[in-house]
Amino acid sequence: MANQIIVKDLNQVSIRFSGDSGDGMQLSGTLFSTLSAIFGNEIATFPDFPAEIRAPQGTLHGVSGYQVRIGSDRVYNSGDKTDVLVAMNPAALKVNVQYLRKGSIVLYDTDSFQKKDLEKALFTTDDPFNELQLHDVQAIPVAITSLTKSSLEGMEMDNKSMIRSKNMFALGIVCWLFNRPLSIADRLLEQKFAKKPLLVQANIKALTDGYNYGNNIHLTASTYQIETVEYSKGFYTDVNGNQAAAYGLMAAAEKAGLELFLGSYPITPATDILQELAKRKDLGVKALQMEDEIAGIASAIGASFAGRLAATSTSGPGLSLKSEALGLAVMTELPLVVVDVQRGGPSTGMPTKSEQGDLNQALYGRNGESPLVVMAATSPTDCFESAYWASKLAVEHMTPVILLTDGYIANGSSAWKIPDLEEYPEIKPHYVKEFEGEAQTWKPFLRDKDTLVRYWAAPGTPDYMHRVGGLEKDSATGIISSDPANHQMMVNIRRAKIDKIADCIPELEVMGDKDADTLIVGWGGTYGHLLEALEGIRKNGKKAALAHFKYISPLPKNTEEVLRKYKRIIVAEQNLGQFAEYLQGKFGNLNIRKFNRVKGQPFLVWRLIEEFTKIIEEN
Amino acid sequence: MEVKNIVSPQEHQPKDYKSENNVRWCPGCGDHAVLNSLHKAMAELNIEPHETVVVSGIGCSSRLTYYMNTYGFHSIHGRAAAIATGVKVANPSLSVWVATGDGDSLAIGGNHFIQAVRRNVNINIILFNNKIYGLTKGQFSPTSARGFVSKTSPYGTVEDPFHPAELCFGARGTFFARSIDVELKNSTAAMVAAAKHKGASVVEVLQNCVIFNDGIHNSITDRAWKAERTINLKQGEKMLFGADNEKGIVLDGFNLKAVTIGQDGYTMDDVLVHDATVKDNTLHLKLALMGAENDLPVALGVIRDVEADTYDEDYAKQIETVQQKTGKKSFTEFVMSTSNIWEVK
Ligand SMILES: Cc1ncc(C[n+]2csc(CCOP(=O)(O)OP(=O)(O)O)c2C)c(N)n1
Ligand code: SF4
Ligand SMILES: [Mg+2]
Numbered sequence: 032m033a034n035q036i037i038v039k040d041l042n043q044v045s046i047r048f049s050g051d052s053g054d055g056m057q058l059s060g061t062l063f064s065t066l067s068a069i070f071g072n073e074i075a076t077f078p079d080f081p082a083e084i085r086a087p088q089g090t091l092h093g094v095s096g097y098q099v100r101i102g103s104d105r106v107y108n109s110g111d112k113t114d115v116l117v118a119m120n121p122a123a124l125k126v127n128v129q130y131l132r133k134g135s136i137v138l139y140d141t142d143s144f145q146k147k148d149l150e151k152a153l154f155t156t157d158d159p160f161n162e163l164q165l166h167d168v169q170a171i172p173v174a175i176t177s178l179t180k181s182s183l184e185g186m187e188m189d190n191k192s193m194i195r196s197k198n199m200f201a202l203g204i205v206c207w208l209f210n211r212p213l214s215i216a217d218r219l220l221e222q223k224f225a226k227k228p229l230l231v232q233a234n235i236k237a238l239t240d241g242y243n244y245g246n247n248i249h250l251t252a253s254t255y256q257i258e259t260v261e262y263s264k265g266f267y268t269d270v271n272g273n274q275a276a277a278y279g280l281m282a283a284a285e286k287a288g289l290e291l292f293l294g295s296y297p298i299t300p301a302t303d304i305l306q307e308l309a310k311r312k313d314l315g316v317k318a319l320q321m322e323d324e325i326a327g328i329a330s331a332i333g334a335s336f337a338g339r340l341a342a343t344s345t346s347g348p349g350l351s352l353k354s355e356a357l358g359l360a361v362m363t364e365l366p367l368v369v370v371d372v373q374r375g376g377p378s379t380g381m382p383t384k385s386e387q388g389d390l391n392q393a394l395y396g397r398n399g400e401s402p403l404v405v406m407a408a409t410s411p412t413d414c415f416e417s418a419y420w421a422s423k424l425a426v427e428h429m430t431p432v433i434l435l436t437d438g439y440i441a442n443g444s445s446a447w448k449i450p451d452l453e454e455y456p457e458i459k460p461h462y463v464k465e466f467e468g469e470a471q472t473w474k475p476f477l478r479d480k481d482t483l484v485r486y487w488a489a490p491g492t493p494d495y496m497h498r499v500g501g502l503e504k505d506s507a508t509g510i511i512s513s514d515p516a517n518h519q520m521m522v523n524i525r526r527a528k529i530d531k532i533a534d535c536i537p538e539l540e541v542m543g544d545k546d547a548d549t550l551i552v553g554w555g556g557t558y559g560h561l562l563e564a565l566e567g568i569r570k571n572g573k574k575a576a577l578a579h580f581k582y583i584s585p586l587p588k589n590t591e592e593v594l595r596k597y598k599r600i601i602v603a604e605q606n607l608g609q610f611a612e613y614l615q616g617k618f619g620n621l622n623i624r625k626f627n628r629v630k631g632q633p634f635l636v637w638r639l640i641e642e643f644t645k646i647i648e649e650n
Numbered sequence: 651m652e653v654k655n656i657v658s659p660q661e662h663q664p665k666d667y668k669s670e671n672n673v674r675w676c677p678g679c680g681d682h683a684v685l686n687s688l689h690k691a692m693a694e695l696n697i698e699p700h701e702t703v704v705v706s707g708i709g710c711s712s713r714l715t716y717y718m719n720t721y722g723f724h725s726i727h728g729r730a731a732a733i734a735t736g737v738k739v740a741n742p743s744l745s746v747w748v749a750t751g752d753g754d755s756l757a758i759g760g761n762h763f764i765q766a767v768r769r770n771v772n773i774n775i776i777l778f779n780n781k782i783y784g785l786t787k788g789q790f791s792p793t794s795a796r797g798f799v800s801k802t803s804p805y806g807t808v809e810d811p812f813h814p815a816e817l818c819f820g821a822r823g824t825f826f827a828r829s830i831d832v833e834l835k836n837s838t839a840a841m842v843a844a845a846k847h848k849g850a851s852v853v854e855v856l857q858n859c860v861i862f863n864d865g866i867h868n869s870i871t872d873r874a875w876k877a878e879r880t881i882n883l884k885q886g887e888k889m890l891f892g893a894d895n896e897k898g899i900v901l902d903g904f905n906l907k908a909v910t911i912g913q914d915g916y917t918m919d920d921v922l923v924h925d926a927t928v929k930d931n932t933l934h935l936k937l938a939l940m941g942a943e944n945d946l947p948v949a950l951g952v953i954r955d956v957e958a959d960t961y962d963e964d965y966a967k968q969i970e971t972v973q974q975k976t977g978k979k980s981f982t983e984f985v986m987s988t989s990n991i992w993e994v995k
Pocket of ligand 3: 709751752753778779780781782783784791
């Protein structure tokens with residue numbers, strides 16, 4: 032059987048590790064992606080968690096997956112389909128059938144494909160492949176559990192602990208298949224379990240034996256040789272979007288010469304940002320787990336008033352709770368970064384699934400005329416850039432900034448070149464020392480004439496004692512005021528201040544055929560899928576262009592000019608058309624076609640190509 | 651306490667803490683007196699106005715921030731304690747105060763209030779208790795007595811009130827004092843003690859709202875019977891009260907009892923001595939809950955004042971300890987020290 036393995040696409044392959052949430056599939060997946068990156072491949076990953084921590088074993092809703100896509104170039108996303116599925120139980124097979132490509136390989140653990148396992152996964156016969164009509168896949172049955180046990184025989188550990196290493200045995204087979212040197216994996220395991228030498232030993236043993244097993248049964252490896260990528264010189268690591276966002280805040284704080292303060296409350300899928308920053312005492316980061324999301328943002332606003340780079344991290348339901356305090360930050364014109372890792376909504380929705388449903392909330396979810404900056408990160412590594420820029424805009428323009436990421440890029444990872452901060456733009460907080468008049472003449476809502484930005488005077492600074500608050504203030508004296516003309520003016524100024532930020536952000540770029548009739552438009556975390564779809568369409572001989580937005584409020588200055596060039600615009604987003612309506616509302620008279628999918632799953636590139644092509648072919 | 655670390659070039663006067671803003675409370679409102687006491691307390695503490703931050707929520711009482719010539723943050727309803735936590739943890743060298751009402755801190759902001767007290771963040775909370783929502787023009791509050799008639803309880807409330815002290819002690823509070831708005835000397839003393847206490851301090855000021863709840867504290871504060879119905883607790887002194895200090899508080903089983911010295915066999919030796927610094931809060935709670943309903947005088951002054959580690963200081967210390975162990979890292983040093991680093995040459 033092994034000799035029949037055929038792989039058509041040598042440039043890119045997707046591998047999905049799948050099993051019970053307790054099977055360690057996330058670890059197999061991350062190890063495989065990291066070692067592939069180190070080996071020199073481009074990678075993109077997609078962890079697909081169940082909502083329950085430990086759902087009943089073997090059941091369909093307990094399946095946890097981790098997809099890794101590796102390639103020699105152009106790995107923009109984790110891939111629609113799977114070339115190799117590792118199924119640790121029948122439920123994993125059933126749940127993932129939808130992702131299997133024709134001819135893909137299914138490596139499965141025969142020890143957990145017994146009658147009772149099949150029943151748990153609601154199979155009615157004893158032939159799951161037949162039942163799922165999987166006739167064109169290449170099934171590789173391996174007794175993974177028992178082989179792992181015999182591999183670890185004689186080690187000082189109980190049965191249960193031995194079995195736990197079966198994820199490493201499976202990983203070993205995959206490493207053989209893709210010709211991955213085990214030395215890298217060994218090193219990674221040693222780092223990961225540095226404090227548990229026995230575990231390292233067991234895992235390395237299982238991994239090695241899995242690898243040797245692949246060798247012994249002659250799984251042909253050469254077919255899977257993926258070329259390495261020409262990475263530019265430098266040091267690399269792999270990061271997921273949440274880590275990258277945390278790093279971006281840290282880097283910005285250092286660059287701005289500010290202490291970093293995070294006030295937060297745990298919520299899936301944003302918790303990692305709080306956890307990452309809580310670890311960074313070595314950098315002097317203060318990351319507080321507060322009593323709720325309101326206290327999270329409130330403490331951050333307090334820290335911002337006190338002169339720190341302040342941030343709060345959350346997901347949709349938490350952003351709802353922060354609304355009133357966000358309005359306070361708008362009114363007091365204090366810098367603040369709010370990272371919203373979007374998940375399926377409304378309400379508790381689908382915590383572990385991804386979507387782009389919070390755009391309207393970010394733009395409009397406050398009382399009154401309450402403008403602020405809204406940005407959206409486009410990929411796991413872009414979360415670093417975006418968090419850096421969000422911080423820069425916040426402290427230079429004295430405004431809250433909402434940075435939208437999503438569950439897909441927050442948990443997905445890719446290789447990241449460790450940046451040289453010297454090359455990053457400076458961050459210059461708008462301190463009150465920039466104010467040209469005497470301290471006695473300074474008032475809290477006096478502004479820079481050009482940017483309309485007020486000055487930041489932190490407690491501790493002599494002679495600049497002042498009061499801010501949620502009540503409207505007189506533009507000149509800073510004293511509370513309900514004067515009609517003053518309010519109108521302040522409302523206008525707060526809006527204009529945000530609009531002027533368009534002067535400080537990059538213009539919108541157009542990719543693909545500039546002279547196409549159709550412009551594809553997207554924003555945030557769908558970038559990788561849209562870019563691949565664009566390439567696919569052009570490979571098929573059709574013309575198309577893509578404009579992907581990272582700055583949403585304000586929009587890049589050339590937005591209207593770009594949009595007006597095209598006969599039709601396809602706005603693709605994971606909601607029911609929030610960005611499409613925003614653009615239409617801003618500019619009007621755009622020939623917009625909406626493409627919307629709200630399934631909690633990433634876009635499927637083949638589907639995008641199919642649907643977009645239909646639209647392009649219309650006259 | 652941070653206050654003594656501030657090197658002060660000059661002696662401050664109460665007026666140094668007054669802002670130029672016109673005070674807009676109703677004439678006769680108890681808030682005026684509380685503001686004066688606070689100005690006096692700050693002068694006595696001689697803290698620098700520029701190193702002082704007053705945070706408030708929303709309510710008549712929360713307007714206090716605008717009348718201070720310090721750094722000030724008049725925020726949103728109920729969130730002052732959380733904002734103040736951020737200010738203090740971000741910069742522990744500041745003297746941080748919270749001005750808040752009974753609605754602000756015990757209704758909408760109840761959670762932030764108890765959490766700040768539990769964490770023992772080194773802030774001073776002045777709780778204006780007028781047992782009413784003043785700013786919204788007269789609705790009952792979480793401290794209004796059962797049966798209280800107000801605009802939103804025309805037939806009287808059917809709920810029991812909070813005692814602020816009970817919440818404070820339930821949250822393991824380390825400092826609690828009580829004063830009457832118009833008694834400037836006592837209020838000032840309570841605020842000074844609160845500032846000197848390391849940790850979250852709660853000063854409950856019994857405040858009169860002349861417009862919507864006039865006289866709500868009269869059964870305690872009226873001159874005609876104040877001596878009989880209140881007791882000023884002083885550290886290390888006998889718990890005596892009455893016009894001629896002829897009465898005292900004694901222990902009666904597990905309860906407190908008010909007695910007249912020389913009657914029923916009670917002598918001065920039976921009268922309890924006040925110690926606010928005992929860790930166990932059982933007696934403090936009993937003292938704080940004294941009132942007409944148990945035939946006892948209402949306790950004023952510093953009821954509890956116990957030393958304990960503070961959140962802001964411990965947070966800073968933890969950073970120091972980690973940095974001593976691992977060295978203070980730059981961003982690049984940190985990233986380069988993580989696992990999974992590889993080099994492309
Ligand atoms: C989110 C929100 N809800 C309601 C209000 C209306 N509101 C303002 S002050 C207040 C109650 C004030 O009572 P208290 O805190 O006791 O202050 P006081 O005016 O009595 O000093 C209410 C309900 C508000 N400002 N914000
Ligand atoms: S309404 Fe009451 S609490 Fe408010 S200012 Fe007037 S008297 Fe004071
Ligand atoms: Mg009140």
